[in-house]
Amino acid sequence: MELNVPLQVIGIARTGRTALDATPIQAAINRAEHGTIEIGEAYKDGLDGLAGFSYAWMLTWLHESGDPALEPDMSRMPFLLRKQGRRVGLFATRAPRRANPIGLSLIEILAVTGSSVSFAGVDVIDGTPVIDIKPYVTKFDRPPVDPHCGWFDEVTVEQGVTPAKLTPPDL
């Protein structure tokens, strides 16, 4: 079933990354790198108060994550499981190619100036459409206890790791 609704682009992410395979897979493992969100004129007044938050969720439309006409595979071998040759379901992964390619990046807010949001933690390529920003609120966004994190508990995620670094050169 499809929802017949238009998605609004509230801004564009500006980063130093252009190649998907050479872009770190999560903002949290690439905290040192900075980027900017250029917010559209119609939305800039919505930034009032955002600077008081240390972190925010940047929701993006991962427009280059695959051919939208192709149904994404429900069974996946994430980059981090390639060595083990293990597959898991799409909804047990953070893979960018999804039923809806919506990215969820935990960015650190560095500054909000006019219609520009400077952030730390880059995991999207330059030009990625931003569809929402939500402030990180500890009382809403942190589980009450240390949670089990499935197969992620069994793998090491190195700082700055990219798909290219995890792909054996002969594949």
Add this chain to the structure above:
Amino acid sequence: MELNVPLQVIGIARTGRTALDATPIQAAINRAEHGTIEIGEAYKDGLDGLAGFSYAWMLTWLHESGDPALEPDMSRMPFLLRKQGRRVGLFATRAPRRANPIGLSLIEILAVTGSSVSFAGVDVIDGTPVIDIKPYVTKFDRPPVDPHCGWFDEVTVEQGVTPAKLTPPDL
């Protein structure tokens, strides 16, 4: 700017809530209440491995959060700030009526059976379209230090609070 892309509904949230104003504003403050996601046949194989995670992000399309033809106000007075009469920008709130009414609920995974996901933490009404499920991964989703949470640091959020409970009766 609009993105000309169709959003896929991967499932439907089944909850005991039908009135928006009487529905708790976040899953985290309504942990005792259970709901279910009924996943569409085409997506059920994507659930493999999800049961190994304690928590997940349920992304929803908040289809009843307002007239989609009306531009949402960029300046807001959240329910939690009504007493103070204070306004903040939309992107410094978790209000459901947004440029794109995408909900982000931190649900506790109770069981995954066939095409059904049982969860704890209800903040959506029955029938809400689910557009993604992402596993909660502590190393990606928890800030490295206790973050500032803007105006949320100055308000008390009571368990189970709903918009109706926060609206003075004479408004």
